[in-house]
Amino acid sequence: MCGIAGLMPPSGALPDKKTLDCMSSSLEHRGPDGGGEFIAPGIGLVHRRLSIIDIENGNQPLSHPLGLHLVANGEIYNYIELREEFAAEEFKTRSDCEIPLHLYARLGENFASRLRGMYSIAIYDERSRTLVLSRDPFGIKPLYYCEGSFGFAFASEPRAFFDAALVEPSLQMDAARELFQLQYSSAAETAFQGVFRVFPGETLIIQSGKILRRERIHALPTGGPVPISVDDALANVETALNDSVMVHQRSDVPYGLFLSGGIDSSALLAQMAKLNHEPIKSYTIGFPGTGVADERDHARSIAVAFGSEHVEIDFTEKDFWNVLPQVVDTIDDPIADYAILPTYKLASVASRDVKVVLSGEGGDELFGGYGRYRSLAAPWRFFRRPGRLKGALNGLGILRSENEKWRKGRVQAMEIARTDGRSSLQAEQAADCNDWLTNDLLIKLDRCLMAHGLEGRTPMLDPVVASAVFKFPDKLKVKGKYGKWILRKWLDNQLPNADAFARKKGFTVPVAEWIRGHAEKLGLLVSQQPIITELFHPDVVRKVFCVRDKRSGFAAWILLFFVLWHKAHIERQKLSGNVFDVLE
Numbered sequence: 001m002c003g004i005a006g007l008m009p010p011s012g013a014l015p016d017k018k019t020l021d022c023m024s025s026s027l028e029h030r031g032p033d034g035g036g037e038f039i040a041p042g043i044g045l046v047h048r049r050l051s052i053i054d055i056e057n058g059n060q061p062l063s064h065p066l067g068l069h070l071v072a073n074g075e076i077y078n079y080i081e082l083r084e085e086f087a088a089e090e091f092k093t094r095s096d097c098e099i100p101l102h103l104y105a106r107l108g109e110n111f112a113s114r115l116r117g118m119y120s121i122a123i124y125d126e127r128s129r130t131l132v133l134s135r136d137p138f139g140i141k142p143l144y145y146c147e148g149s150f151g152f153a154f155a156s157e158p159r160a161f162f163d164a165a166l167v168e169p170s171l172q173m174d175a176a177r178e179l180f181q182l183q184y185s186s187a188a189e190t191a192f193q194g195v196f197r198v199f200p201g202e203t204l205i206i207q208s209g210k211i212l213r214r215e216r217i218h219a220l221p222t223g224g225p226v227p228i229s230v231d232d233a234l235a236n237v238e239t240a241l242n243d244s245v246m247v248h249q250r251s252d253v254p255y256g257l258f259l260s261g262g263i264d265s266s267a268l269l270a271q272m273a274k275l276n277h278e279p280i281k282s283y284t285i286g287f288p289g290t291g292v293a294d295e296r297d298h299a300r301s302i303a304v305a306f307g308s309e310h311v312e313i314d315f316t317e318k319d320f321w322n323v324l325p326q327v328v329d330t331i332d333d334p335i336a337d338y339a340i341l342p343t344y345k346l347a348s349v350a351s352r353d354v355k356v357v358l359s360g361e362g363g364d365e366l367f368g369g370y371g372r373y374r375s376l377a378a379p380w381r382f383f384r385r386p387g388r389l390k391g392a393l394n395g396l397g398i399l400r401s402e403n404e405k406w407r408k409g410r411v412q413a414m415e416i417a418r419t420d421g422r423s424s425l426q427a428e429q430a431a432d433c434n435d436w437l438t439n440d441l442l443i444k445l446d447r448c449l450m451a452h453g454l455e456g457r458t459p460m461l462d463p464v465v466a467s468a469v470f471k472f473p474d475k476l477k478v479k480g481k482y483g484k485w486i487l488r489k490w491l492d493n494q495l496p497n498a499d500a501f502a503r504k505k506g507f508t509v510p511v512a513e514w515i516r517g518h519a520e521k522l523g524l525l526v527s528q529q530p531i532i533t534e535l536f537h538p539d540v541v542r543k544v545f546c547v548r549d550k551r552s553g554f555a556a557w558i559l560l561f562f563v564l565w566h567k568a569h570i571e572r573q574k575l576s577g578n579v580f581d582v583l584e
Contacts, residue, residue, distance in 0.1 A: 264360030512553025
């Protein structure tokens with residue numbers, strides 16, 4: 001996993017090296033092991049490297065004799081199998097990222113159709129003076145672009161555009177309203193005016209600094225549920241998880257696992273334990289002395305059962321006030337998801353021991369784990385309701401200007417997902433994969449881990465797993481009060497005392513509890529910030545911080561996050577000290 005950026009001037013001129021150097025420096029945290037560049041008339045590519053495979057010789061940019069040049073962020077998990085197909089060709093490295101060059105030489109713009117992995121890739125073809133950008137179908141690895149008088153620029157993080165003075169950061173209000181209501185923004189346009197996301201699975205063709213065409217590969221199989229017996233479904237789960245975990249462990253550096261004690265990470269540990277002779281390093285976090293559920297005891301029992309080297313980490317109220325500004329600084333594409341806090345600290349500790357961690361993101365979406373999925377699988381139509389359409393601030397009277405445009409992205413995701421005879425449950429799963437997963441959960445994982453030079457891998461988000469389980473009948477995903485029923489059944493067979501059918505407690509960070517302890521002071525400080533007085537009613541903001549109910553506590557967290565994020569990424573302030581230092 002690395003950082004990439006590039007610049008294509010509109011006139012075929014030599015790109016400005018200072019601009020490229022600024023973008024490279026901005027992304028250094030993503031690739032602390034080294035950097036490289038390719039500069040020629042009409043193109044400039046830069047790369048920051050986190051060395052995972054072929055540590056000695058895998059530096060980028062990589063080049064091909066046909067005049068092809070590549071920078072990539074991510075991992076190509078099927079590179080060993082693909083290299084066997086190209087046995088007659090000469091490879092300069094053992095890097096997994098060299099194979100896309102050979103695929104492009106053979107398939108052209110369709111090269112990504114053969115890749116299995118997480119990636120954002122840029123290939124420049126000297127022959128046609130074409131820049132090709134591709135992002136993996138689940139959107140695990142980020143990729144952004146902007147356009148202007150400078151031509152076309154791309155980067156792994158928006159901050160690179162601002163540090164290189166290509167774009168002046170300003171707030172895009174439609175995306176901001178989505179952030180307030182949904183915790184994230186869903187459209188192609190980010191929370192920054194003029195900065196756009198490459199969609200998951202999308203390939204962009206650019207010439208002379210202009211986008212000519214777009215193609216897209218979708219992550220999930222088409223069609224509705226297909227009948228299958230429980231025994232055959234369990235066998236498919238076993239085969240798919242074994243295959244996915246095996247390739248996700250391909251690495252020349254130590255790896256570990258984020259173990260929450262939930263079904264997804266426990267299933268990954270079960271499979272990793274089968275495939276490794278040495279104990280797996282696992283990491284769990286908890287919130288001592290608070291009112292939220294603590295999963296460390298259960299995670300510990302799972303770790304003991306599978307023989308992992310287990311590390312338990314505390315996240316305290318002191319961490320909240322001290323670490324939050326650092327976390328916000330990493331989340332340039334904003335997500336007000338409080339899970340960024342424990343993820344950031346987990347990564348900081350795990351990075352001392354390993355360079356790669358596996359994580360269970362995607363298990364809920366593919367296997368049907370969210371509680372609201374149960375209503376969609378119910379046979380009684382009046383119980384069925386689409387999810388994620390209730391806004392966190394909606395109806396509180398806090399915004400100066402309220403409208404329903406923030407629902408547009410989610411509604412469009414649902415409309416796209418309702419295709420090819422999919423059930424209501426499948427459509428909701430597909431919408432979550434294309435929207436919530438890529439624009440919240442995977443941004444969280446990417447930024448929090450890359451801030452510490454740590455690569456995160458998600459074996460659940462793999463085409464082999466998706467092909468095996470997405471078309472299972474709804475009743476194998478949701479049965480009675482249980483979501484992820486087939487995965488629970490599989491885990492129960494692996495380890496009966498894993499309590500696979502225990503009631504899910506849900507993962508909660510006690511941000512509201514910590515905020516309430518300083519509600520009056522925080523409410524005053526937040527309400528006085530210029531961006532708050534511009535967009536919100538300050539008197540209502542103060543009241544929200546002081547009201548002691550769950551919804552107001554969550555609203556207060558979103559407002560606090562937004563103020564800090566605006567300072568760091570729009571006002572471009574350095575966030576020094578704790579939360580109160582920054583606000584004061």
